[in-house]
Amino acid sequence: MALSIRDLDFRYGATPILQGLATGELPRGELAALVGPNGSGKSTLFRCAAGLLRAHAGSVSLDGADLAGLSLRERARKVFYLSQDTEARVALSVFDIILLARKSLHRGFALAASPEDTRAVEGVIEELGLAPFASRDIGTLSGGQRQLAAIGQALVREPDVLLLDEPTSALDVRRQLDVMATIREATRRRGIVTVVAIHDLSLAARFADRVLVMNAGRIAQAGAPENVLAHPAVSETYAVGVHLERSARGTLLVEPYIHGQ
Amino acid sequence: MTAALPMLASTNATADYRRRNAKRLKLVLLGLVALVFALALDVSIGPGNLPLTDVLRTLVDPQSAAPRLAVIVWDLRLPIALMALAVGAMLGLSGAGMQTILANPLADPFTLGVSAAATVGASVAIVFGWSVVPGAGPFIVTANAFVFALSASLVLFFMTKLRGVSAETMILVGIALLFTCNAITALLQYRSNEVQLTQIVFWTLGSLARATWGKVGVAAVLIAVALPFFLMRGWALTALRLGDERAESMGVRVDRLRLEILIATSLLAAVSVSFVGGIGFIGLVGPHIARLLVGEDQRFFLPVATIASAVLLSLASSLSKVITPGVIYPIGIITALIGVPFFISLVMSIRSRAV
Numbered sequence: 313m314a315l316s317i318r319d320l321d322f323r324y325g326a327t328p329i330l331q332g333l334a335t336g337e338l339p340r341g342e343l344a345a346l347v348g349p350n351g352s353g354k355s356t357l358f359r360c361a362a363g364l365l366r367a368h369a370g371s372v373s374l375d376g377a378d379l380a381g382l383s384l385r386e387r388a389r390k391v392f393y394l395s396q397d398t399e400a401r402v403a404l405s406v407f408d409i410i411l412l413a414r415k416s417l418h419r420g421f422a423l424a425a426s427p428e429d430t431r432a433v434e435g436v437i438e439e440l441g442l443a444p445f446a447s448r449d450i451g452t453l454s455g456g457q458r459q460l461a462a463i464g465q466a467l468v469r470e471p472d473v474l475l476l477d478e479p480t481s482a483l484d485v486r487r488q489l490d491v492m493a494t495i496r497e498a499t500r501r502r503g504i505v506t507v508v509a510i511h512d513l514s515l516a517a518r519f520a521d522r523v524l525v526m527n528a529g530r531i532a533q534a535g536a537p538e539n540v541l542a543h544p545a546v547s548e549t550y551a552v553g554v555h556l557e558r559s560a561r562g563t564l565l566v567e568p569y570i571h572g573q
Numbered sequence: 574m575t576a577a578l579p580m581l582a583s584t585n586a587t588a589d590y591r592r593r594n595a596k597r598l599k600l601v602l603l604g605l606v607a608l609v610f611a612l613a614l615d616v617s618i619g620p621g622n623l624p625l626t627d628v629l630r631t632l633v634d635p636q637s638a639a640p641r642l643a644v645i646v647w648d649l650r651l652p653i654a655l656m657a658l659a660v661g662a663m664l665g666l667s668g669a670g671m672q673t674i675l676a677n678p679l680a681d682p683f684t685l686g687v688s689a690a691a692t693v694g695a696s697v698a699i700v701f702g703w704s705v706v707p708g709a710g711p712f713i714v715t716a717n718a719f720v721f722a723l724s725a726s727l728v729l730f731f732m733t734k735l736r737g738v739s740a741e742t743m744i745l746v747g748i749a750l751l752f753t754c755n756a757i758t759a760l761l762q763y764r765s766n767e768v769q770l771t772q773i774v775f776w777t778l779g780s781l782a783r784a785t786w787g788k789v790g791v792a793a794v795l796i797a798v799a800l801p802f803f804l805m806r807g808w809a810l811t812a813l814r815l816g817d818e819r820a821e822s823m824g825v826r827v828d829r830l831r832l833e834i835l836i837a838t839s840l841l842a843a844v845s846v847s848f849v850g851g852i853g854f855i856g857l858v859g860p861h862i863a864r865l866l867v868g869e870d871q872r873f874f875l876p877v878a879t880i881a882s883a884v885l886l887s888l889a890s891s892l893s894k895v896i897t898p899g900v901i902y903p904i905g906i907i908t909a910l911i912g913v914p915f916f917i918s919l920v921m922s923i924r925s926r927a928v
Binding site for chain 1: 819822826
């Protein structure tokens with residue numbers, strides 16, 4: 313019971329972005345952190361996995377079944393990709409857009425939302441602490457609040473696979489910890505596969521069950537955080553040295569440094 | 574206690590949502606009431622100085638009214654007044670649809686040059702009798718207007734697929750299209766005989782004077798089909814407002830949706846242009862009012878934009894009759910005079926928001 317991405321190739325024109333990318337088995341109930349430099353192809357990988365882009369070769373399968381044959385709507389029910397873009401300044405409330413994410417699961421036309429749907433929206437609003445601004449237009453919110461609302465959209469759909477692109481980039485320290493804990497908890501409770509693209513290696517080490525290091529369109533290294541982050545592949549990928557240490561509280565701390573400085 | 578508080582707060586969010594929906598629904602109903610009042614006002618005003626009570630009595634009971642009165646009210650005023658509502662509704666829905674799919678509050682059939690393209694199509698039919706749709710028969714002018722409007726919309730559609738095309742750039746392209754189409758229309762005018770020239774001038778000015786019951790019927794049927802067509806895509810269109818990628822993640826086939834709405838908006842614009850000529854800015858102002866009143870949940874935004882635009886054009890129709898007693902100005906002139914300052918203020922507000 314896992315997500316498996318094999319031999320994925322993708323090119324923009326003649327520029328190769330993904331080259332024979334393979335993630336190995338990403339089991340349900342585990343949170344994977346996808347790390348890698350800017351432009352290494354993380355977002356492209358997510359778009360291919362979610363079916364927004366058609367890969368030129370390779371396969372994406374969930375629990376052994378290839379996802380390629382599904383319609384966009386069916387695939388979107390199984391795999392939800394939350395892009396980094398939270399810039400929409402629209403006259404819609406937080407409640408509106410989370411409900412929208414939920415309603416878009418159903419086919420066809422129904423003006424009103426079912427009690428089931430509103431209950432699911434309420435649950436997510438509570439889970440993420442969105443209640444104080446649930447009725448405000450997203451155009452009037454801060455970047456971090458908009459990002460939280462977007463994460464609400466992802467959680468409310470209850471997909472089998474959750475692909476989150478930099479979900480904590482605009483959040484304050486407390487919110488980062490809260491959101492990562494919420495995502496990890498949801499992943500375990502629902503038995504889903506979650507992949508979070510993230511730049512903060514400490515956050516990755518702290519919350520992920522597995523770290524995938526991406527470099528130049530390939531997964532350079534994958535495995536448990538303490539093994540992967542200590543691996544030379546990480547130093548090579550980022551052209552930095554990496555110092556790992558356990559804090560007194562038992563948390564794995566990652567300190568990247570530039571050689572010679 | 575601490576566990577109960579967030580529960581309470583989130584239940585409030587749902588209650589808030591329901592309250593807001595009830596309010597939005599009330600606004601839709603209020604709009605329908607305003608529609609009736611605007612219609613009554615429009616019918617009661619006009620050359621002939623008929624007392625209001627006589628007009629209303631003739632409306633309710635045409636049999637007992639004097640024949641002259643019945644002709645004025647039922648054959649002259651009512652078709653024009655209903656046409657104002659219908660055209661307003663078509664332009665409003667068309668403008669609202671364009672604004673949503675192009676993510677551009679400045680988009681409407683007029684500012685994007687779609688109306689002007691329709692006018693070129695109509696002029697070609699008038700001057701050369703040449704139809705782009707074989708066998709269009711009596712609908713040759715409408716068919717041409719539609720094909721030209723659709724072509725203009727498709728040009729705009731492919732523009733949006735290019736990188737780095739901002740909302741303002743789209744409007745500039747629209748204005749370029751507008752000038753080009755106006756030049757072609759002028760060329761056709763130059764080549765036309767007197768009868769044709771009068772017809773073309775009628776198109777370019779935009780006037781309700783040629784309203785007939787038949788046209789009102791066609792427009793009503795079109796609105797009755799188009800509004801549900803849009804509303805059925807209400808959730809998907811709302812999703813589109815959050816950006817293409819987010820909508821696609823929710824399973825919305827963005828390109829197909831955009832094309833469907835584009836064809837529908839072109840048809841609405843083309844039919845209104847072929848019936849009454851180019852009437853500007855209604856499709857801009859109506860949706861703007863709707864956005865302020867009910868936000869961008871398209872389930873409410875689209876109907877309110879439609880109703881608001883219908884009311885606006887109806888009021889403009891009344892206004893066109895009272896400026897100089899006894900004279901009915903072409904309504905396109907009225908809407909342009911009111912619309913241009915509004916358009917400029919809208920551009921300014923968008924610019925200041927972007928900074």
